[in-house]
Amino acid sequence: xxxxxxxxxxxxxxxxxxxxxxRNYIFDTIRSVFxxxxxxxxxxxxxxxxxxxxxxxxxxxxxxxFKVLNSGDFLKDVNKDLLDSADSNKVTTxxxxxxxxxxxxxxxxxYVVQHRNEIVFPFKRYQIQPVWRxxxxxxxxxxxxxxxDADVIGSDSLFNEAELLLMIDDVxxxxxxxxxxxxxxxxxxxxxxEVIGESDRLVDITVAIDKLDKIGLENVNKELEERGLSLDAxxxxxxxxxxxxxxxxxxxxxxxxxxxSTIGTKGLEEIETVLDLADQSELKTELELDxxxxxxxxxxxxxxxxxxxxxxxxxxxxxxxxxxDLTGIFGLPGVSGVGVSFGAERIYDVLTELNLFPVxxxxxxxxxxxNFGQKEALYCLKLLTxxxxxxxxAELYPESAKMKKQMSYADDKKIPFVILVGDEEMNTGILTxxxxxxxxxxxxxIAECIEKIKGN
RNA sequence: GUGUCGUUAGCUUAGUGGUAAAGCAAAAGAUUGUGGAUCUUUUUAGACGGGUUCGAUUCUCGUACGACACCCCA
Numbered sequence: 001x002x003x004x005x006x007x008x009x010x011x012x013x014x015x016x017x018x019x020x021x022x023r024n025y026i027f028d029t030i031r032s033v034f035x036x037x038x039x040x041x042x043x044x045x046x047x048x049x050x051x052x053x054x055x056x057x058x059x060x061x062x063x064x065x066f067k068v069l070n071s072g073d074f075l076k077d078v079n080k081d082l083l084d085s086a087d088s089n090k091v092t093t094x095x096x097x098x099x100x101x102x103x104x105x106x107x108x109x110x111y112v113v114q115h116r117n118e119i120v121f122p123f124k125r126y127q128i129q130p131v132w133r134x135x136x137x138x139x140x141x142x143x144x145x146x147x148x149d150a151d152v153i154g155s156d157s158l159f160n161e162a163e164l165l166l167m168i169d170d171v172x173x174x175x176x177x178x179x180x181x182x183x184x185x186x187x188x189x190x191x192x193x194e195v196i197g198e199s200d201r202l203v204d205i206t207v208a209i210d211k212l213d214k215i216g217l218e219n220v221n222k223e224l225e226e227r228g229l230s231l232d233a234x235x236x237x238x239x240x241x242x243x244x245x246x247x248x249x250x251x252x253x254x255x256x257x258x259x260x261s262t263i264g265t266k267g268l269e270e271i272e273t274v275l276d277l278a279d280q281s282e283l284k285t286e287l288e289l290d291x292x293x294x295x296x297x298x299x300x301x302x303x304x305x306x307x308x309x310x311x312x313x314x315x316x317x318x319x320x321x322x323x324x325d326l327t328g329i330f331g332l333p334g335v336s337g338v339g340v341s342f343g344a345e346r347i348y349d350v351l352t353e354l355n356l357f358p359v360x361x362x363x364x365x366x367x368x369x370x371n372f373g374q375k376e377a378l379y380c381l382k383l384l385t386x387x388x389x390x391x392x393x394a395e396l397y398p399e400s401a402k403m404k405k406q407m408s409y410a411d412d413k414k415i416p417f418v419i420l421v422g423d424e425e426m427n428t429g430i431l432t433x434x435x436x437x438x439x440x441x442x443x444x445x446i447a448e449c450i451e452k453i454k455g456n
Numbered sequence: 457g458u459g460u461c462g463u464u465a466g467c468u469u470a471g472u473g474g475u476a477a478a479g480c481a482a483a484a485g486a487u488u489g490u491g492g493a494u495c496u497u498u499u500u501a502g503a504c505g506g507g508u509u510c511g512a513u514u515c516u517c518g519u520a521c522g523a524c525a526c527c528c529c530a
Contacts, residue, residue: 007503010520060457060527063457064528064529103530133529135528135529136457137523138523138526139524141530142530146530147530315530317530318530319529319530341530342530344530345530346530403487403488403491404487404491405491406490406491407490407492408492409491411491411492412491418490418491420490424489432490434490434491436491436492439490439491
């Protein structure tokens with residue numbers, strides 16, 4: 001029988017040590033920023049009950065959920081007729097009660113409701129975990145990927161929105177990526193729908209105008225028409241799509257356009273406040289009011305945030321917004337939240353494309369002891385303990401292989417120093433330290449070796 | 457869920473209806489206390505399943521996987 005060729009499921013990836021070093025660099029950077037703003041970590045299970053997940057992401061989202069088959073004899077309660085009917089949806093609910101999480105926001109909402117009595121509000125939490133989507137993979141899109149979320153729940157204040165913008169600013173400044181933060185507000189979109197007389201078609205409108213960048217005005221109008229908007233409404237939308245100028249100018253124009261809409265006016269006030277707060281905090285990253293920014297989950301109710309890398313061809317590398325009453329469905333109404341989610345894999349791709357990973361991300365072992373034989377290796381054990389106590393990562397080559405092999409090992413692993421301990425060194429206590437980069441060799445005591453390695 | 461293109465050694469790629477080629481990598485040696493260079497030798501391959509054919513890695517169909525785009529989204 002042929003040996004089975006190993007593989008991993010579609011859209012998933014292995015991460016080798018070099019990749020892990022780079023990924024951890026991203027996670028560590030994001031985590032340090034989250035911490036600095038007072039966010040606390042939580043984790044939730046990879047699996048949630050399907051009842052928690054279903055219906056939260058729209059019909060499309062439900063299809064993209066990975067469902068986990070019940071354990072044991074999962075067919076025993078399914079009646080034959082139903083099976084014969086081949087109604088996948090109905091059968092699914094009977095044979096699967098758990099699913100892999102699709103994002104971190106819904107599990108967080110569930111967490112908040114379940115732990116409401118132990119939580120101090122406003123609750124600021126961050127969460128860095130993988131999520132799963134049964135989507136077809138493509139560039140920058142995987143079936144298993146990490147999200148790095150920070151949310152504030154239980155506060156309506158727009159200070160939270162401004163704070164999230166500052167965190168985005170900090171993260172990308174630290175990573176060295178130039179970005180543009182795009183802002184919009186669901187209330188403004190609702191106001192627009194209202195004044196063009198198509199209030200109940202908000203979703204159709206936003207899905208279509210979201211594509212303005214990609215497919216152009218003409219096609220957007222065509223799509224709006226296909227989605228059933230009246231020609232009159234489309235005509236009234238045009239001046240809004242053509243809006244030019246800086247953020248303040250756009251807002252002023254919109255103020256008159258949306259003056260008849262209470263919700264639209266409210267949205268404009270909100271975005272103005274956020275811009276004011278950002279100015280006050282000396283936000284460095286450029287903010288752009290982008291009315292075509294609408295993508296994202298239907299549960300956003302206020303601010304919508306999206307971050308684009310300026311020097312790389314990549315979709316959004318961070319997104320977020322405000323969602324009122326996300327916990328309502330779990331029995332805790334009237335709690336508002338706002339959050340952002342950093343897409344680690346896309347940041348990885350951008351850093352790779354722009355060659356922005358720092359060179360020292362891969363430092364592992366700092367010094368290798370060459371193994372000359374049993375006697376010498378035993379002697380090295382004490383030295384290893386000493387050197388590790390000083391916080392220097394060190395290893396002994398486990399076999400007394402040829403020098404060439406041991407040196408190549410150090411070279412391949414980019415270990416900067418090698419210590420050689422043979423008869424002579426054991427007699428005198430003076431070790432031979434070799435700098436692998438320069439090739440220099442020194443005769444030093446263990447204490448001097450440590451100093452030299454640390455000083456490197 | 458739809459479409460396009462693809463899948464040959466550990467990796468990158470060539471080529472052919474009849475014996476499958478190279479570079480890199482890996483292992484051993486040239487060199488028994490000194491790595492990166494060079495040379496020698498060795499290891500390992502046409503995703504899977506059908507069809508056409510005397511014969512298929514090559515043509516064809518299906519499946520899986522991958523890349524890209526659409527839908528949607530991080």
